[in-house]
Amino acid sequence: MLNTSSNETYEEARRQLEICNACRYCEGYCSAFPAITRLRAFADGDITQIANLCHNCRGCYYACQYTEPHEFALNLPQALAKTRTESWQAYSWPAPLGAVFQRNAAASVFITIVAVAALMLLIRALPATSGDGFYAVLSHGAMVALFAPLFLFPLICLFVGLKRYWKDVGGERITLAHLKDAVSQAATLRNLSGGHGEGCNFESQDRFSQARRHAHHAVMYGFLLCFASTSSGTLLHYGFDLPAPYGFWSLPKLLGLSGGLLMTLGCIVMLTLKAKADAALSNPETHGADQAFVGLLGFVGASGLALYGLGSTAAMPALLALHLGAVAAFFVLTPYTKMAHGFFRLAALVRDAQQKP
């Protein structure tokens, strides 16, 4: 069990949730409020669940009659953001890594630089003897040997964390209906719709806007397209004996190009929105690290696009090191940074599907 009984962050979230539960004006904004009003008292597991349901749309903050200077000093988006990042830290495995990367932008940047440098050294140390395209720089065997564990290990770490989360929030056996509900909520980001479909209050204060929802869609679907691109390449390689490089009108290229564009643009817009938004309505302690993570994700996309554009020039080996280094850093950092939100948010939505009447 997450040891939070005497934790100030949880105490503050509890104080605020009790006020919210006596008011309930925000019930229609998102899934978090109905989850609040179903309860009379808030155990730590309840608070963890509500915090992970919260998408930081900020609708409740701008509608709240009890924000500062009122003596009740409600700032629910911040209280839940702090609880949320604290829960990810506590659930990260090995735990100390979460503590470092959730709060420290420099640590993520450092890992990225190290990863890129490592790739450069690797390319120099292991000259490929055969192969076309990128494989002429780093052999297919070397890539697989490197990235298979880099991909699988973070998934194992996340799985451990999610299992702990599930236990703490009292999760039950998951059915297809639960998954369907949760995935459809995530796929549409219904919780950033404001309840009325006009978007959230992330960057425009008390006005509603779709900017963050759309930017997040771009990043998320861009990322999924890139993932599909890699998967399709793997399938072609092993299933159809069709190794890279692929032409423009191939599945890996079409998926990767569109995904890379979406992800890069989405991350740029996300960073712009974050810069415009009030940092005090999220967890100010993780602001820099979150920015660094979005930056890294954008860089993965942009370096991939550069590699596509300049793949036949002399810059290719250096770009390949940059791109693969960024991807490696992204994998390593996934369980310990903002990226963890996607997994815990989905788990929270599944749990919410179980609890909804």
Next chain:
Amino acid sequence: MSKPGTEDHILKPDVLVIGGGNAAMTAALQAREAGKSVTVIEAAPKAYRGGNSRHTRNFRCMHNGPLGVLTGDYDPDEYFDDLLKVTKGDTDPQLAKLAIENSESAYRWMEAHGVRFQPSLSGTLSLSRTNAFFLGGGKALVNAYYARAEDAGITVLYDAHADHLEISNNQVTEVWVSTRAQELCFKPAAVVVASGGFQADTDWLARAWGPAAKNFLIRGTPYNRGVVLKDLLDQDIQSVGDPTQCHAVAIDGRAPKFDGGIVTRLDCVPFSIVVNRNAERFYDEGEDVWPKRYAIWGRLVAAQPDQVGYAIIDSKSRDLFMPSVFPPIEADTIPQLATKLGLAPDKLEHTIETFNAACKPGPFKPTELDGLSTQGLNPAKTNWARPIHEPPFYGYSLRPGVTFTYLGLKVDQTARVSGKQGPMENLWAAGEIMAGSILGQGYLAGFGMTIGTVFGQIAGREAATHA
């Protein structure tokens, strides 16, 4: 009061709106959309803008057939009957019907101006047919109107207090306003006053109600001090409403002096016994379902010594009512609870023993009148009377929380204010400052916002026509 300098600050909007809540912003938008220049004078700083509207949650709306979030239908006759029940006939039927009949178009107007509705909140199902809830509550409504005002080019001055309206020959000629930085003298063509009642001026409340009013809590904004209302009444503008009365409900005694809003509400009374400072009961706690009785408890508590009451329940009633903002005082025995509440332990124990002895067995039904009554007790508790004997025991202190005052300006069907020599040439009123015409006593949930919206629209339109 001296007249502020005018040379540098002669400000001449077509329409000057005094106030910054629902009625004021409705009037301002309405006048602006009629093509007039509009300035809004809001006494509160930006963070507290919106008067009591920022604490509201719904408005009462007639409709034939489902309308938006509203279920079933609510015809004007039933609406008017509901109003008669709470006001006991103390209403101007023409103005009341005007508000009621225009409430349906008001719903659409609100929606067109950015207000969003949500189904009735959990715990308020009884209102799903009659009251449309604002998504996010009243502050979200206020935000929507201010955003519209900004887009429409309405000037809004925060921290701006209207001190005096200069009147000659039934015409407002100047409005004196002080802000933090300067004194301003406005010379508008038309003026709408929508600056609320005087409930935040506790000295005035004490003069009207008696010294006990000093112990009252004010549920809403501290900025409704009635300055404009008093200034106009001092100049013989005609008034309506009982000048001594305010609408008060019983709220948690630990609530802040001002602005505690909805969360300080306590719904435990029907399942409790309520005692005064002397640990004695004084009224039937189970007289009727809570939505029909909560409004009288403000007055009941106000009549007790030190204007304080204590609601006491035991563990079996803990989850029967909506949670409130402060946790109850808790103890394992009645004497311990009495000590924590500052009551005489032996007296409270005696009161509870007497009450328990008068309780009779029978089915307990928390959501309806169950007739589970005490026998041979004075005062009786006529429903939900179950002995208080299962620890832990819980206590809440109760104090009167003032929602609004009834004294206001007399207006006609065009929201025009009546001066000493007949209708004013260029002065209209909307919202709480004129609601006393319609709500002579009592209160009907969500009707304040209906009056504010309908008369705000009328006042804004009429002022624009004149300007």
